[in-house]
Amino acid sequence: MALLTVENLSMEFGGIRAVDDVSFRVGEGEIYTIIGPNGAGKTTIFNMISLIYRSSSGRIWFDGNDLSARKPQDLTHLGLARTFQNIELFEHETVLQNLLVGRHCHSRTRLWQQMLFTPATRRAEIEHREAVEQVIDLLNLQHYRDSVVGNLPYGVQKLIELGRALCARPRILLLDEPSSGLNVEETDDLSFWIEDIRNLLGITVVMIEHDMRLVSQVSDRVLAVSNGRVLAEGTAREIQENLAVAEAYLGTREDVA
Amino acid sequence: MRFLFKTSYNQDIRLFKDRITMGWYLALGVVLLVLPLLLGEYYLSQASFVLIYAIVGLGLMLLSGFTGQISLGHAAFLAVGAYTEAVLSARGVPFVVSLPMAMAVSAAAGFVVGLPALRLKGIYLAIATLAFGFIVEVTLQQWESVTGGSMGLLLEPVTLLGVTLDSESGFYYLALGLTGLTLLILKNLLRSPTGRAFVAIRDSEISARSMGIGLARYKTLAFVISAAITGLAGALYAHKLQFISPEQFGVFVSIELLMIIVIGGMGSLHGAFLGALFMTMLPEFIAILREYLPSSLAYQPGLQPTIFGAILILFVLLEPAGLYGRWVKIRTWFQLFPLYRKGLMKREKSYVKSDRLS
Numbered sequence: 001m002a003l004l005t006v007e008n009l010s011m012e013f014g015g016i017r018a019v020d021d022v023s024f025r026v027g028e029g030e031i032y033t034i035i036g037p038n039g040a041g042k043t044t045i046f047n048m049i050s051l052i053y054r055s056s057s058g059r060i061w062f063d064g065n066d067l068s069a070r071k072p073q074d075l076t077h078l079g080l081a082r083t084f085q086n087i088e089l090f091e092h093e094t095v096l097q098n099l100l101v102g103r104h105c106h107s108r109t110r111l112w113q114q115m116l117f118t119p120a121t122r123r124a125e126i127e128h129r130e131a132v133e134q135v136i137d138l139l140n141l142q143h144y145r146d147s148v149v150g151n152l153p154y155g156v157q158k159l160i161e162l163g164r165a166l167c168a169r170p171r172i173l174l175l176d177e178p179s180s181g182l183n184v185e186e187t188d189d190l191s192f193w194i195e196d197i198r199n200l201l202g203i204t205v206v207m208i209e210h211d212m213r214l215v216s217q218v219s220d221r222v223l224a225v226s227n228g229r230v231l232a233e234g235t236a237r238e239i240q241e242n243l244a245v246a247e248a249y250l251g252t253r254e255d256v257a
Numbered sequence: 258m259r260f261l262f263k264t265s266y267n268q269d270i271r272l273f274k275d276r277i278t279m280g281w282y283l284a285l286g287v288v289l290l291v292l293p294l295l296l297g298e299y300y301l302s303q304a305s306f307v308l309i310y311a312i313v314g315l316g317l318m319l320l321s322g323f324t325g326q327i328s329l330g331h332a333a334f335l336a337v338g339a340y341t342e343a344v345l346s347a348r349g350v351p352f353v354v355s356l357p358m359a360m361a362v363s364a365a366a367g368f369v370v371g372l373p374a375l376r377l378k379g380i381y382l383a384i385a386t387l388a389f390g391f392i393v394e395v396t397l398q399q400w401e402s403v404t405g406g407s408m409g410l411l412l413e414p415v416t417l418l419g420v421t422l423d424s425e426s427g428f429y430y431l432a433l434g435l436t437g438l439t440l441l442i443l444k445n446l447l448r449s450p451t452g453r454a455f456v457a458i459r460d461s462e463i464s465a466r467s468m469g470i471g472l473a474r475y476k477t478l479a480f481v482i483s484a485a486i487t488g489l490a491g492a493l494y495a496h497k498l499q500f501i502s503p504e505q506f507g508v509f510v511s512i513e514l515l516m517i518i519v520i521g522g523m524g525s526l527h528g529a530f531l532g533a534l535f536m537t538m539l540p541e542f543i544a545i546l547r548e549y550l551p552s553s554l555a556y557q558p559g560l561q562p563t564i565f566g567a568i569l570i571l572f573v574l575l576e577p578a579g580l581y582g583r584w585v586k587i588r589t590w591f592q593l594f595p596l597y598r599k600g601l602m603k604r605e606k607s608y609v610k611s612d613r614l615s
Contacts, residue, residue, distance in 0.1 A: 050467055076469035088464035090457050092524065096269070100450075101457045105469035107450035111478075114449035115442045121449055122270060128450075129266040168468065 002061075003028045003172055003204050004049070009058035011044050011228075018044045020228040021058075026172070031198055031205045033219040035212075035239070037249055041228040042208045043085055046176050049206075050075060050082050063171065076105035079171035083161045085180065085208075091150035095141060095160055096132065098149055102167025103128040135163045138200075139193065155186045166197065173197065175207035179214050191217045212240065224248070270448060289433060293426035301425045302497075307530075307537045308432040309493050312439050314517040314529030316486030319443060321515070322524040323452070324479035325459030326374055327383045330390030331514045334484045336397060336506035338363045338491025343410040343501055344403060352415050359492040360485040366393075367484020371477040390511050397503040409502030412495050432493055439486055443526060446482075455479055509562070516565065520572050522579025531580040539565070 002025035011019040019041040026032040034042050047053045049060055051072040060067040062080055070078070081102075090098050106128065109121045136142055139159050144152060149160060158181065165173055178194070179187045191214050197203050209215050215222060216236035224231040224239050226248035232239055239245055261268075261275060273279035293301055313335060320326050338359040345355035373385045397404045404410065414423040415431060422428050446452045454475045457465035466472055495501050513536060521532025543564055547555040554560070576583050582602075590597045 052463065052467070071471070072466045073469050073471040075467065082467055084464060088461045090460035090464075092460055093456055097453060097456070101453050101465070101468050101470075104450055104454060104457075109449065111451060114451050115445055117445035117449065121445075122267075125270050125449065126266045129269070164468065 002026060003030075003063055004206065005059075005061040006045070006049070007059045007061070009045065009048060009060065010056050011041070011048060011053060012056045018228050019048070019055075022225065022228070022230050023058075024223050024230070024233065026204060026206055028171075029198065029202065029204055030220045031194065031207070031218050033215050033222045033236075034206070034208045034225060035210065035215060035222060035245075036225040036231075039227075040225045040248075042225060043176055044228075045225070046082065046174055046208060049174060050080070076168045076170065079169075080174070081165035081168040081170035081172075082174035083158075083165050083176055083178065085176040087154070087157045087161055089149045089157055089161055089164070092148065094146050094148055095144045095152075096146060098160055099132045099135060099164050099167050100128055102135075102164040103131060105168050106131075131169070132167055135166045138166070138196065139163050154181045155183070158182060162193070166201070166203075170203060172204040172206065175205060175209075177208050177210065179209060179211045187211055187214055190214065194218050212236075216240070272444060293429055298425050301429055303537055303541075305425070305429045305432045305497055307533050308429075308436045309490050309497060310514075310517055310533035310536060311530045312432075312436055312490035312493070313487050313514055314521060314533045315436075315439055315443055315526065316483045316490065317514055318518050318521075318524075318526065318529045319446075319455070319486070320479050320483035322518055322528070323447065323459060324455040324476065326476060326479060327379070327515075328370075328386040328483070329383045329508070329511050329515065330370065330386035330388070330393070331483075331487055332506040332508070332510035333390045333393035334363050334366060334487035335491040335494060335510070335514075336393055336501075336503070337366045337484075338488030339495035339501050339506070340397065340404055340410070340491075341488070342492035342495045343412050346412060346496075347410070352417050356489065356492050360488045363488020363491065364481045364485035366488075367480040367482075368477060370484070371480030374476050374480060375473050387508065387511070390508055394503050394507055397506070404503070407502060407504075409500055410495075412499045412501070414499065415496045428497060432497075435489060435493065439489065440526065443486075447526075451475070451478070513565070516569055518579075519569065520579055522581030523577075525579075525581045527584075528579050528581040531584070535580060539568070 004026040006022060006024050009019055009022045010017065022041075022045060024032075034045065036042050044053065048055045049067070051067060051070060055068070062075075062078060065078060067075075075081070090101060107124065109118075109124050113121045136145060139162065141156075141159065141163060144156060144160070149157060152160070158178065162175065162178060165175075175194075179190055182190060194205055194207070195218055198205055205218075219236050221233065222236050222239040223233045224242065224245045226245075231244045231248055232242045234242070263269065273282060292304060296304060313331065316334075317328065317331050320328055341359040341362045342355055345358055346352065350358070370386060370389050374382055377385050398406055400406075401408075414421055415428065416422070417431065420427075422431055447455075454465065454470045457468065457470055458472060458475055458479075462472060465475075498505075517532035517536050518528060519532070520535050521528030521530065540561065543561055547560075572579065578585070586602055589601065593601075
């Protein structure tokens with residue numbers, strides 16, 4: 001059964017159809033990539049899945065739950081976490097604090113317990129910390145633990161955002177252009193991490209990505225969109241050889257002539 | 258420079274960074290405890306005012322400094338707390354009951370003000386809270402049967418469990434105890450998930466939300482807690498002055514309260530105390546200054562607001578991190594001596610802002 005099902009999703013901004021009747025399914029344990037030229041509506045699809053936008057029509061099912069009845073803040077509790085294309089970190093705080101926010105959906109202590117900092121709160125805090133440390137170890141963030149996020153290099157900030165989403169221990173992870181702004185070496189590292197996230201942590205990954213090398217290295221399936229519509233779906237190789245996709249990126253032969 | 262080696266997760270959780278820091282705070286605590294022996298009646302009374310302002314500062318700091326919600330109407334919460342306390346204690350309600358009641362009524366007002374905060378941000382929220390401040394001030398003037406209108410209300414000294422605290426030092430210890438309690442509760446909140454949620458909302462609402470933090474719940478909570486703390490300060494304030502009237506809770510007071518946290522240093526609990534100290538001492542300095550100014554200038558009614566305004570502008574321009582930020586710089590200078598460099602505290606400005614989706 002598919003973990004994430006998107007059915008006939010559309011989004012209109014005024015008279016513009018940013019996303020037009022998009023459907024796809026992502027199975028448990030898959031790495032699924034959405035590609036497309038700028039303005040194709042990829043991030044809009046993500047924003048609809050993460051409920052930041054309400055879709056004009058269509059349905060999103062996650063693990064048997066209809067997401068249209070949910071609020072954005074419910075998603076991590078259900079097991080869906082995301083990162084942002086432009087980094088959205090809590091930039092005045094340390095890396096550790098940022099990652100701990102990722103544990104928010106797992107906090108069970110009540111307000112009065114936190115106000116008095118009861119032993120239960122302390123135990124819970126230490127559990128959160130242990131979970132965070134695992135992510136720190138996975139992503140090699142040990143050196144940055146106590147640094148203020150705003151001062152760190154862009155590549156590290158991207159990684160912290162990924163780490164923060166991982167701290168929520170989601171079942172599915174939405175990555176919006178994880179490699180943008182990274183150099184070649186960092187992108188290579190990223191491809192290993194994405195595979196580790198799937199293979200070691202068992203997290204399904206849906207990502208938007210432009211770097212075709214990364215896409216073909218890690219993706220099980222690729223969805224190509226352009227002008228809000230689905231162009232093709234298939235393996236990375238199939239997509240690269242698809243004529244419609246090439247036309248969307250490069251234009252048709254007639255355009256040249 | 259001292260390096261701290263960490264060997265347990267508890268080290269990042271506990272209240273004091275290490276034993277030396279703890280020693281300093283204990284020393285400060287001892288000084289505060291023996292302060293009534295060191296200070297005369299007048300200065301002890303000023304110290305009580307510092308504590309009251311510090312409590313308000315803590316409340317406002319939680320809201321503006323940590324949750325990023327600006328409030329230009331905080332004097333209204335102070336007023337709600339003060340008037341509730343005055344009305345209840347006039348009807349013979351004991352202090353141990355009336356104080357929580359004052360906090361509860363103020364918290365309820367905070368809840369109501371928090372509702373528009375879910376939709377408004379920045380300058381619009383400032384205007385909404387400003388309007389709330391006006392509404393409360395006018396209500397206090399007009400609702401004469403309860404508030405006594407512009408005539409105000411008189412209060413008796415606090416009677417705590419049968420003991421009347423009519424001496425300066427008695428009230429000082431009461432204020433000190435309540436300040437310590439407030440500080441401890443806030444400190445606990447800030448090192449637990451709720452505090453992190455507040456800070457997350459301040460720094461990026463959109464990603465706070467996608468990490469599972471309900472904006473409505475936490476913004477309202479910040480307003481409620483902040484208002485309750487301010488109500489507590491209000492109740493103390495009423496007993497301290499033993500007379501309250503609407504003009505003590507005007508818009509200018511709200512701005513003074515905001516100055517406490519801006520001058521103290523946004524986003525730090527220390528800032529609330531430094532700001533409160535500064536704001537209590539400033540009128541004293543102005544009074545001393547008056548003696549040296551030509552009389553045509555010294556007795557202008559606008560002198561104090563002008564100086565307040567000028568200081569606020571200077572702080573915003575020259576030291577946005579406030580007194581606490583300045584203190585951190587001085588401390589670092591000594592720790593790193595002689596290696597401190599001029600631009601050490603400079604931070605890269607971030608131009609990626611998260612307002613576009615909200």
